[in-house]
Amino acid sequence: MNVGIIILVVLAFAAAGYIAGKRQALSLSAQSGIKLHSLSGYYGQTVALFAAVPALLLLIVWLLVQPIVVESRVSGMIPDSAIAQGSARSLVMSDVRRIAGGLDAVLARGGLGEDELNTISANTQTVRARLAEVGVALAGEVQPVVFEAARAYRQTTKSGALAMTIAVLGVSLALAFLAYRRIEPQMRARNISEGFVKSLLIASSLIAILTTIGIVFSLVFETITFFKIYPASQFFFSTVWNPQFRGGSELGILPLLWGTMYVSFIALLVAVPIGLMIAIYLSEYAGRSMRSFAKPAIEMLAGIPTIVYGLFALVTIGPFLRDYFAQPLGLGSSSSSVLTAGLVMGVMIIPFVSSLSDDIINAVPQALRDGSYGLGATRSETIKKVVMPAALPGIVGAVLLAASRAIGETMIVVLGAGASAKLSLNPFEAMTTVTVKIVSQLTGDSEFSSPETLVAFALGLTLFTFTLALNVLALYIVRKYREQYE
Template identity: 60%
Template sequence: MPTFWLVACLFLMSAAGFVLGRYRAVLSAGGEVRKLHSLPSYYGYNVALSTLLPALAALALWSILQPLVIDARVSGKISTDLNSDNTSAELMMSDVQRVSEGLNIAVARNEMTNEEIRVMDADAVDLRGRLADLGIALGSEVRPEILTAARQHRDMTHSGRLMMTIVVVLLAIVGFARSYGLTDKDFRARNVVERCVFALLALAASLAILTTVGIVFSMLFETISFFGLHSWKDFFLGTTWAPNFRGDSELSILPLLWGTIYISLIALLVAVPIGLYAAIYLSEYASSSTRSFAKPLLEILAGIPTIVYGLFALLTVGPMLVRIFGRGTEGLLGLTWMTGATSVLTAGLVMGIMLIPFVSSLSDDIINAVPQSMRDASLGLGATKSETVRQVVIPAALPGIVGAVLLAASRAIGETMIVVMGAGAIAKFSTNPLESMTTITTRIVSQLTGDTDFASPETLVAFALGLSLFVLTLGLNILALAIVRTYREQYD
C-alpha cells in the first residue's frame, strides 16, 4: 500500500476512534455527561491518539531505517570484482537504486512484468535504453551484478513495505482496541490526553536541538575522515586552494575564508548604515501613515529569493560596474581595473541590499523598545529631536543594534547564491574589490556537485568547510547574544 493511502487510513481510523470513544463514554454514563470524570471529547481524543500516534511513530521509524538496512545488505552482496576498476561503492549503489526505481516505474506503467524482471538478463536486454525511456538516466551500461543487486533491492523493498503496512495497521488496531476497552465513565481520560499532549509538545521543542546535534555530528564524522586523508596543517595553515581529483590537492581554507570575510564586510558596509538610518527614520521621524506604508515595502526585500539577487548581480550590477571601471578600454572613470562582471564588489553590493531589511527590522524593533519617557525627559531638558536621537535613544538601543549587526554578519557569511553568481570562483588573497574571488559556501557547492566519490579528500573537504563555517557563524551568534544580554538596559 502506498504511504499516502496508509496515512489516510490511519487518520480515518483515528477519526472513527474519536467518534466511537466519545459515544462509548457517554453511553457508559447512561447519557448523563455530568457523571463522566472528563469531558466527552477527552475520551474521544484518547482513543484517537492511541490509534494514531503509535502507528505513525512506527511508520516514521520504519521509513527511515528500512532504506538504510536494505542498502547495507545489498551493498554487502555486490561482488567484490566490481571494485577492480576502482568504482566507488557509492556510485555502484546509486546505479542499483536507479535501476530498482526504473524497474518499479516500468511495472507501474505495465511496460514490464514481475516475471520478466525475474528472468531478464542484463547482457540480453538493453535495460539502460529502456530505463532512459522512463526518465531514469544511468552513467553506464547495466552490468549483470548491478541488475542482480537491483532485483534484490526491489524485492527487499517490496517485502519491507508489506511488512511495514501489516505492523502499522496492527499497531493502530491494538491501540484502538486497548483505549476503547478502557473507555468508561470513571476513566481519567483528561489526565491521559494532557500527558500525551505534553509529551508531543516536549518532542516538538526538542526537534530543533536534536536537528542541530545531528547536523554537527554528521559534519564532524566526515570531517574526521577528511583529516585522516589530508593534512590538517595544509587545511588550516596553507595558502592555496587547488583541488585535484587525481591527487596532490592543496586544500587550504584561508583563501576561501578571506573571500568570505571580504565580501561580507562590503555587504555590511552597505547594509548597516542604510538599514540603521532607515530604522531611525521610521521609528523617530516618520508619521504613522508613512511608517505603515514604507516599512512593509522595505521588508519586501527580505522575501525576494536569493537566486533573484544573484541574477540581479550578474545581469545588472556587474555590467554597471564594468561600464564604470572599464574592461579592456578605459571606463567612465578612465580606469581599467575591472575585467569581468563578477567581482567582490558586485557580490558585496547586492548582498548588502539583501541585508538592509534584516538590519532595519531588528534595529527598528530595538529602537521602539526604548521607553518614550526617556525621549520626553530629553526634550523637556531642552534637547532637540536630533540630539535626543543621538545622545539618548541610540546609546540606549546600542547593544541591541550591535547584536543585530552581528546576526546580519552571520547571514552574510552563510550566503551562497549571490556569491556563486556575482563573485566568481577564484580562491586567492587580494585586497582589490574589483577582482573575482570565491567563498566557503561556493566551494562547498562546487565540491559536492555531480557524481563524486565520498571517500576522496576533495569531496570530504566540503564537510570540513561546512563545520568551519558552522563554528564561525555560531560564534558570531553567541557573541551577539552575549552583547545583548550583558549591556541590555532594563526598563519598567
C-alpha cells in the first residue's frame, strides 16, 4: 500500500471516529441523564485527533528513518573489493538503487515472476533485456554482489513498506478505539481537543526553525568533508576558479564573490532609486484610485518567474547593450554581461524596495507631517526633512532585504551574465556568481566525494551565512523602527 492510500485510510478512520465519538457522547448523555461537559463535536474531534495525528506522525518518522536503515544495511553487504578503483561506495549504492528500481518495474510489467527473479543473476540475457526495456541499461558486467545487494535492497524496502502499513493503520485503529472507549459525559473533551490542537500549532511553528537547522547541518557536514580534501586558505583567498575534475583544480571563491557583489550592486543601483521614488509618490502624492491601481501593478513584477526575466535579458537587453554600447566603446562583444544581469535583476527587485518602503513611509505618524506644515514647510520639504529621516531605518531594512534577494538569484545570472569566473571592473564582460556555480558543480555525473562536487556545499554555506546576516540585520532594523513609531 503506497503512502497516499495509507494517508487516505487514516483520514477515513478519523472521519469515522468523529462521527462515532459524537454519537457515543450524545447516547451516553441521554441514557444517564447527565449533561455533557463539552459540546458533542469535541468528543468526536478527540477521537478523530487520536486516530489521525499519532499515526501520521509515525508515518513521517518511518519514511525518514527507513531509507537510512536500509542504506546502512545494504551498504554493509558490499565489500571494499567490489568497489572499483576510482569509484566510491556512494556510486555503487547508486547502482544498487537503480537496479532495484528496475527490478520493481520489470515485475510490474510482467514476464518475470518473483520466484524466477530470485534464481537468476544480473548478467543473464533475460534480466538485462528486461531492465533495458524499463530504462535501466547495464553497460558492463554487474558484479554478483552488487546484484544481490540490489535484490536485498528491494526486498528490505518492500518488507519495510508492509511493516509501515501495518504499524500506521494499527496505531490509528488502536488509539481511535481507546479514545472512543474513554468517552463519558463528564469527560473534558474540549480541553483535550484544544490541548491537542495547541500542541499541533506549536509543532507547526517549529518547522521553520527545524528546517533552518537541517539546512545548516547538511551544509556544515559536507563543508567539513570538503575542507579535509581541499585547503580552506586556498578556497577563501585564491583568485582562480578552475575545477578540473581530474586533479589539479583551483577552487578560489573570490571571483565568484566578486561577480555576486558586482551584479547585486548594479541591481541595487537600479532598484533602490526607482523603488524609493515609487514609494514616495504612492504614499505622499498619489490619490486613492491611483494607489489602488499602481501598487498591485508594480507588485506583479515580483510574481513573474525568474526564468522569464532571464530570457528577457538573454534575448533583448543583452544584444541591445552589446550592439549600442559595448562594441562601439570597445568594451566587449558578448551579449552576456554583468550589466545585463544587473539591470534585469534590478527591475525584478523594484517591488521589494517600493512596497516595503511605501508601508514604512505610511507608518510615519501624521503628526510629524502636520507639525512640519504648521511651521510653514512645503510638501517636498516635509518629505525631505521630516518623513524620509523618520522612515530611514525602515528603508535601510527594505534595501537589505532586497539585496539578499538579489544575492541569491540564479536564473537571471545564468542567462544574462554567463558562467565565466573572473575579477574585472568591466561591466560589459561576462561573469558569474556563487549560486550559478553551486548548480553547475552539482550537475552531471561527477563523483560525489570529489572536491569539485563537495565545493558546492562550501559555496552554499558561505552564501547562506552572508544572506542570513543580511536578513537578520534587516529584520533588526525594521523591528527597531516599528517599535519607535507605532
